Amino acid sequence: MSNPYAKLPGWAEYGLIPLVNLVVAFLVAGLVVLLVGENPLEAAYHMINGAFGRGEYIGFTLYYATTFIFTGLSVAVAFHAGLFNIGSEGQAYIGGIGVALACLWLDKTMPWFVVFPLAIVGSAAFGALWAFLPGWLQAKRGSHVVITTIMFNFIASSLMVYLLTRVLKPLGSMAPQTRTFEAGGQLPKLDWLMSIFGLDLGNSPFNVSFLLAILAAFGVWVLIWRTKLGYEMRTMGHSPSSARYAGIGEARITVIVMMISGGLAGLMALNPIMGEQYRMQLDFVQGAGFVGIAVALMGRSHPAGIIPAAILFGMLYQGGAEIAFEMPAISRDMIVIIQGLVILFAGALENMFRPAIGRAFASIGRRSAVAAQTRGA
Amino acid sequence: MSDIAIELRGIDKSFGLVHANKNINLTVRKGTIHGIIGENGAGKSTLMSILYGFYQADSGDIVVDGNKVTIKDPNAAIASGIGMVHQHFMLVENFTVLENVMLGAEDSQILNTSISKARVELKRLEKEYALEVNPDALIEELPVGLQQRVEILKALYRKADILILDEPTGVLTPPEADHLFRILGQLKDQGKTIIFITHKLREIMAITDEVSVMRRGEMVATRHTKETSVEELAELMVGRRVLLRVEKGAANPGEVKFAVENLTVRDGRGVTMVDNVSFNLRAGEIVGIAGVAGNGQSELLEAISGIRKAVGGTVLLNGKPIDVTGHVDPRELRDRGLAHVPEDRHHVGLVLKFEEAENGILGYHHDKRYLNGVFLNTKAIQADAEEKIKKYDIRPPNPRLKTANFSGGNQQKIVLAREMERGPDVLIIGQPTRGVDVGAIEFIHKRIIEMRDQGKAVLLVSVELDEIRALSDRIIVMFAGRVVGERDPDATEGELGLLMAGVEGRKDAAE
Numbered sequence: 001m002s003n004p005y006a007k008l009p010g011w012a013e014y015g016l017i018p019l020v021n022l023v024v025a026f027l028v029a030g031l032v033v034l035l036v037g038e039n040p041l042e043a044a045y046h047m048i049n050g051a052f053g054r055g056e057y058i059g060f061t062l063y064y065a066t067t068f069i070f071t072g073l074s075v076a077v078a079f080h081a082g083l084f085n086i087g088s089e090g091q092a093y094i095g096g097i098g099v100a101l102a103c104l105w106l107d108k109t110m111p112w113f114v115v116f117p118l119a120i121v122g123s124a125a126f127g128a129l130w131a132f133l134p135g136w137l138q139a140k141r142g143s144h145v146v147i148t149t150i151m152f153n154f155i156a157s158s159l160m161v162y163l164l165t166r167v168l169k170p171l172g173s174m175a176p177q178t179r180t181f182e183a184g185g186q187l188p189k190l191d192w193l194m195s196i197f198g199l200d201l202g203n204s205p206f207n208v209s210f211l212l213a214i215l216a217a218f219g220v221w222v223l224i225w226r227t228k229l230g231y232e233m234r235t236m237g238h239s240p241s242s243a244r245y246a247g248i249g250e251a252r253i254t255v256i257v258m259m260i261s262g263g264l265a266g267l268m269a270l271n272p273i274m275g276e277q278y279r280m281q282l283d284f285v286q287g288a289g290f291v292g293i294a295v296a297l298m299g300r301s302h303p304a305g306i307i308p309a310a311i312l313f314g315m316l317y318q319g320g321a322e323i324a325f326e327m328p329a330i331s332r333d334m335i336v337i338i339q340g341l342v343i344l345f346a347g348a349l350e351n352m353f354r355p356a357i358g359r360a361f362a363s364i365g366r367r368s369a370v371a372a373q374t375r376g377a
Numbered sequence: 378m379s380d381i382a383i384e385l386r387g388i389d390k391s392f393g394l395v396h397a398n399k400n401i402n403l404t405v406r407k408g409t410i411h412g413i414i415g416e417n418g419a420g421k422s423t424l425m426s427i428l429y430g431f432y433q434a435d436s437g438d439i440v441v442d443g444n445k446v447t448i449k450d451p452n453a454a455i456a457s458g459i460g461m462v463h464q465h466f467m468l469v470e471n472f473t474v475l476e477n478v479m480l481g482a483e484d485s486q487i488l489n490t491s492i493s494k495a496r497v498e499l500k501r502l503e504k505e506y507a508l509e510v511n512p513d514a515l516i517e518e519l520p521v522g523l524q525q526r527v528e529i530l531k532a533l534y535r536k537a538d539i540l541i542l543d544e545p546t547g548v549l550t551p552p553e554a555d556h557l558f559r560i561l562g563q564l565k566d567q568g569k570t571i572i573f574i575t576h577k578l579r580e581i582m583a584i585t586d587e588v589s590v591m592r593r594g595e596m597v598a599t600r601h602t603k604e605t606s607v608e609e610l611a612e613l614m615v616g617r618r619v620l621l622r623v624e625k626g627a628a629n630p631g632e633v634k635f636a637v638e639n640l641t642v643r644d645g646r647g648v649t650m651v652d653n654v655s656f657n658l659r660a661g662e663i664v665g666i667a668g669v670a671g672n673g674q675s676e677l678l679e680a681i682s683g684i685r686k687a688v689g690g691t692v693l694l695n696g697k698p699i700d701v702t703g704h705v706d707p708r709e710l711r712d713r714g715l716a717h718v719p720e721d722r723h724h725v726g727l728v729l730k731f732e733e734a735e736n737g738i739l740g741y742h743h744d745k746r747y748l749n750g751v752f753l754n755t756k757a758i759q760a761d762a763e764e765k766i767k768k769y770d771i772r773p774p775n776p777r778l779k780t781a782n783f784s785g786g787n788q789q790k791i792v793l794a795r796e797m798e799r800g801p802d803v804l805i806i807g808q809p810t811r812g813v814d815v816g817a818i819e820f821i822h823k824r825i826i827e828m829r830d831q832g833k834a835v836l837l838v839s840v841e842l843d844e845i846r847a848l849s850d851r852i853i854v855m856f857a858g859r860v861v862g863e864r865d866p867d868a869t870e871g872e873l874g875l876l877m878a879g880v881e882g883r884k885d886a887a888e
Contacts, residue, residue: 228742238731239728239729244707
């Protein structure tokens with residue numbers, strides 16, 4: 001009786017409700033398009049077509065999705081332990097240092113499959129390091145990670161400006177970025193994967209880090225639901241007092257979870273740095289850390305939900321760019337509005353339609369129960 | 378004017394798929410005390426929430442004083458003359474009695490005139506109903522019994538003719554409860570109607586005129602209290618015959634397994650909650666700690682089970698010290714043979730969002746039995762859960778079900794199975810049957826006695842004096858953080874009650 005919401009079947013809980021939220025978000029977005037004086041159906045067409053119309057577009061959508069899977073997993077892992085890591089942005093940014101160092105060191109002498117594992121370790125290590133400090137401060141000093149991770153985003157940003165203008169910039173260059181990597185620092189694209197479906201990748205940067213993202217998603221699932229550490233994390237996330245009772249060290253778990261979260265965020269750097277630009281640029285993260293929060297919320301912190309949610313946001317990014325290109329009256333800000341609406345309806349107002357849907361299910365359930373009784377009698 | 382104060386006709390209420398109230402009919406006569414009894418989850422609170430306007434019924438009518446009324450919120454209930462005294466008081470702690478009484482019922486925007494008017498009215502009420510309380514005392518400085526009196530005054534101030542009391546004795550000492558019953562008697566004599574909700578059969582027998590029994594959302598019977606018995610009511614509540622007394626043989630205590638000496642514990646604000654407490658537990662005996670909730674029992678339990686740091690004292694487990702004032706790891710205590718069934722199973726003993734099987738290993742998840750290296754051995758965990766489900770008759774017998782979906786009694790069995798099946802030397806149990814249905818209480822009591830007979834040292838902390846008296850071989854009474862006495866289980870309730878109220882010595886008992 002303490003729970004006013006009825007229990008729903010799994011497909012309604014994880015399928016129907018998110019779908020309804022999404023549809024409403026898009027309907028409201030359509031109204032905004034109308035307000036600007038444009039045709040929402042046309043915008044919808046450009047959005048869908050821009051995201052999935054061609055092999056190249058799909059490649060871009062999945063490229064963005066790769067980034068969001070990493071940051072979404074990063075946020076989700078921390079969520080499970082009851083920690084709100086808003087610092088994925090900064091952790092991904094610092095993770096880039098690990099990638100850049102591996103590439104700058106070995107790209108001329110080693111093939112990509114030697115550099116890649118090193119870059120993975122490097123990015124995860126730097127990301128984890130950047131999350132370790134807020135985690136440690138929370139565990140030992142009680143400084144709230146929400147506050148410290150936000151501050152660490154700014155520190156990361158300043159640090160990277162320093163590094164990219166003074167330390168990692170080649171002499172004589174005027175751009176705040178590293179030199180362009182040679183073949184060893186370039187990840188192969190996934191042409192073969194696309195050609196299985198008869199699609200042509202074109203110019204899109206869809207690369208092997210997507211496979212790493214899928215692997216990471218599986219790894220996170222194993223971690224959360226199949227390991228002792230995951231059990232301890234979930235206990236702490238659901239009920240800190242139960243964790244204390246069970247002898248689960250809050251400080252230890254906090255530090256470990258923040259490092260795992262930061263490591264996953266750090267992996268994100270592989271995708272743009274080794275997969276697209278072949279160099280580390282200023283601001284390469286571009287808000288992906290914050291999108292990760294939305295992705296984790298929408299995906300219910302479950303890897304199986306995070307992957308589709310990341311693809312949805314990849315679609316919004318790619319399809320949105322297409323709308324802005326095809327319909328000049330709609331600026332890029334419009335895309336931000338649509339993303340905001342999706343976050344609003346799928347995240348913040350997640351339960352808005354639940355009572356109605358619950359009632360609908362209850363009345364169907366009761367009717368069929370009555371029907372069964374009458375049949376029985 | 379009819380002689381019926383409240384009539385409920387066909388009240389029906391569902392929360393999604395949960396049918397909390399099914400076609401409830403209830404008639405409460407004017408000037409009577411009407412008891413409503415039922416197990417947890419029987420729908421009593423829902424029904425009263427509908428009457429007080431917290432929820433709306435899906436169908437059915439409420440008739441107050443012969444008039445059909447719609448109660449859409451608590452204000453409407455107050456307007457209809459219905460007042461409620463909640464189980465957890467709705468008082469502003471740092472306000473005075475007077476301020477609390479007039480809160481939300483101020484006469485004007487200007488506070489001074491309201492206050493002086495309220496003061497006059499409050500004085501009149503105090504005199505009329507013999508409910509003395511200092512109007513200028515701060516709520517936080519009043520004992521619980523007086524706080525409850527303020528709640529009653531609040532309702533009377535709002536001109537309530539019908540008072541609903543939800544489990545009012547849960548927080549009271551026996552003398553305070555007796556006093557409350559006297560007040561209720563006076564209110565009845567003044568013509569007020571009282572609806573008294575409880576799960577304690579004894580209270581029903583003591584003060585009600587009529588009693589209605591609820592079971593699983595239905596109103597199963599209404600009886601004149603004089604014409605019924607405790608046995609009949611228990612049977613109506615549970616739906617089958619229940620044993621109200623536990624049978625147990627004499628204790629056979631052995632060596633001391635657990636010794637607490639001069640333990641002192643402070644809470645987060647630095648207030649001393651446990652004050653220089655000493656006692657010991659021997660193998661094969663049950664020691665009960667009696668006391669009104671909030672007299673340091675919770676802090677004592679937390680300190681000796683490693684959840685809360687103590688500021689002083691020593692504790693010996695199997696003869697070896699526990700570092701209660703330094704770093705204690707609950708895991709280490711478990712390894713050394715201490716098991717703990719915490720008072721609060723919802724927030725401490727269980728993780729409600731976990732599957733049943735996952736809760737079956739809480740605290741023991743380091744055990745190699747449940748692990749494959751760093752991975753959980755899901756098969757072993759599942760098998761272990763199934764075994765315990767069988768042995769403890771946990772229903773529904775589904776280890777994959779979310780723990781929140783089990784009833785209170787079955788949740789408690791999950792915790793008990795986990796802690797008892799480890800075969801600990803020392804078992805510490807807090808509130809073993811709080812929020813547990815009568816049927817499961819019997820089972821739980823039997824298991825506790827079995828543990829004792831197997832030679833375990835059992836510490837039992839409960840605010841249910843009946844439970845303490847039925848199970849314990851020795852009774853320790855706590856008041857204001859101190860041990861104020863030790864008695865045999867055949868000590869009278871009155872004697873224990875006075876100790877619980879902090880009235881020491883026999884000369885007071887003679888009054």
